[in-house]
Amino acid sequence: MKRFLIAAALVAVAVGLVVGLRRWIHHAQLELVPVLVMPGADAHAVVDPPPSAIATRMMLDARELVTRPSRPRLAVLTFDDGPYPVETPALADELARLHVPADFFLIGRDALQQPAIAHRLASSGNETGNHSMTHPEMSTLAYDAQRAEIDAGAVAVNATTGQRVAYFRPPHGNYDENTIKAALDLGETVALWNDDPGDWRTLSPDAIAKLAADQARAPVVILLHDGKDATIDALPAIVAEFRSAGYRFVTLSELQKDVPVDEINDPIRVSL
Numbered sequence: 525m526k527r528f529l530i531a532a533a534l535v536a537v538a539v540g541l542v543v544g545l546r547r548w549i550h551h552a553q554l555e556l557v558p559v560l561v562m563p564g565a566d567a568h569a570v571v572d573p574p575p576s577a578i579a580t581r582m583m584l585d586a587r588e589l590v591t592r593p594s595r596p597r598l599a600v601l602t603f604d605d606g607p608y609p610v611e612t613p614a615l616a617d618e619l620a621r622l623h624v625p626a627d628f629f630l631i632g633r634d635a636l637q638q639p640a641i642a643h644r645l646a647s648s649g650n651e652t653g654n655h656s657m658t659h660p661e662m663s664t665l666a667y668d669a670q671r672a673e674i675d676a677g678a679v680a681v682n683a684t685t686g687q688r689v690a691y692f693r694p695p696h697g698n699y700d701e702n703t704i705k706a707a708l709d710l711g712e713t714v715a716l717w718n719d720d721p722g723d724w725r726t727l728s729p730d731a732i733a734k735l736a737a738d739q740a741r742a743p744v745v746i747l748l749h750d751g752k753d754a755t756i757d758a759l760p761a762i763v764a765e766f767r768s769a770g771y772r773f774v775t776l777s778e779l780q781k782d783v784p785v786d787e788i789n790d791p792i793r794v795s796l
């Protein structure tokens with residue numbers, strides 16, 4: 525009986541170790557999803573990190589349990605889609621009222637339909653980025669078609685805003701190795717996020733603000749969407765909560781000026 529209990533205890537410990545290790549590996553893989561992928565990066569390694577990268581990330585996770593690295597409390601609000609004739613001016617008005625700049629990832633086709641609104645976004649302290657020409661599921665397309673989408677999107681956004689696109693964000697957050705490669709080949713940085721309150725679902729403004737706060741990081745890049753009244757209504761609470769925790773709102777390129785990319789891609793969790 526005693527030997528049986530010892531054997532059972534050993535099995536339980538072994539199972540616990542395997543489960544713990546698998547969770548640790550899974551966590552490291554999630555943490556490896558970058559916020560920014562810079563030109564020159566290895567697109568394959570971004571989509572399919574090699575075991576050595578996962579091991580390095582696991583060691584960083586372990587070290588951060590002991591000593592938390594310091595990271596600046598900078599926040600970037602990013603809005604995908606649009607511009608739209610009614611919602612985008614309302615969103616821009618609310619951001620101006622709150623004295624917050626933002627990054628707008630515009631759909632090229634929509635920017636060509638609303639050039640005055642696209643131009644207004646860029647000339648009122650915001651940054652405009654590229655969200656493709658027609659908002660397709662990028663990973664269903666071959667490299668050439670993806671590159672054409674990204675290229676045409678940038679041309680449309682550049683022409684309507686008068687700004688030069690630096691960042692590309694894939695529609696639906698859907699990308700593969702070719703998406704990353706095509707954007708980098710065109711000299712655009714792929715911009716993802718590290719806080720997704722899921723405002724594309726039908727959520728109340730309070731729920732959106734709470735989910736954004738729950739996932740707070742330093743620095744934080746928050747994924748939001750244009751064309752959603754609930755998102756506009758959530759902004760005062762989001763801005764107030766992050767500001768009261770000491771955050772300053774900046775654009776992506778301002779964030780990049782202040783913080784090395786390695787640190788942007790290795791944010792720390794923060795409880796607001």
Ligand SMILES: [Zn+2]
Nearest residue numbers: 604605695696
């Ligand atoms: Zn989108």
